Amino acid sequence: AQSVTQLDSQVPVFEEAPVELRCNYSSSVSVYLFWYVQYPNQGLQLLLKYLSGSTLVKGINGFEAEFNKSQTSFHLRKPSVHISDTAEYFCAVMPADGFGNEKLTFGTGTRLTIIP
């Protein structure tokens, strides 16, 4: 089984400041890692994903994340945030066990609020 921990439920950040949203996971098998964003009254939009290869992954809207296997972490970062980044961010994992297991396990989410 997998689990995902997002320690920060809310993160307020001033506009144009950098931000890091933390994500740690637990799994008995290898996993694929994802970050999704949810704007108010909308579904989830994929920001970025890690499947294999380079541990630094770049996504849309200037976001990036780094996979750290030893620390079982996949923190999301952006060097300079904008008002439009205000949203809820979800970290998720999927087993990479090769059995067509398409179940995403999500963290509880981090609400990012950008302060003008």
Next chain:
Amino acid sequence: KAGVTQTPRYLIKTRGQQVTLSCSPISGHRSVSWYQQTPGQGLQFLFEYFSETQRNKGNFPGRFSGRQFSNSRSEMNVSTLELGDSALYLCASSPSGTSGATDTQYFGPGTRLTVL
């Protein structure tokens, strides 16, 4: 390419009734997954369908069921509704067709179900 569509977007039902939600995946996608999102429990996996067969299932009671048609469209049914079933129900599709879940799930806007 059109995204994942879900109908209806909003639904109000009373306890004891049943409800059917519909999801049309992105053209060419063969896997459809359903998730429940509530403030208390967060995002939870309900089930996944691939080629008209349920391939994965979450930990929900038998009142929650689904099916997938030959054109990959999927429906989710909840019988004997309870107040706690009030939630945003999200559908996601992916191209997945082979073993190994390396495909990304793309989410629809969701159906907001309110049970009175």
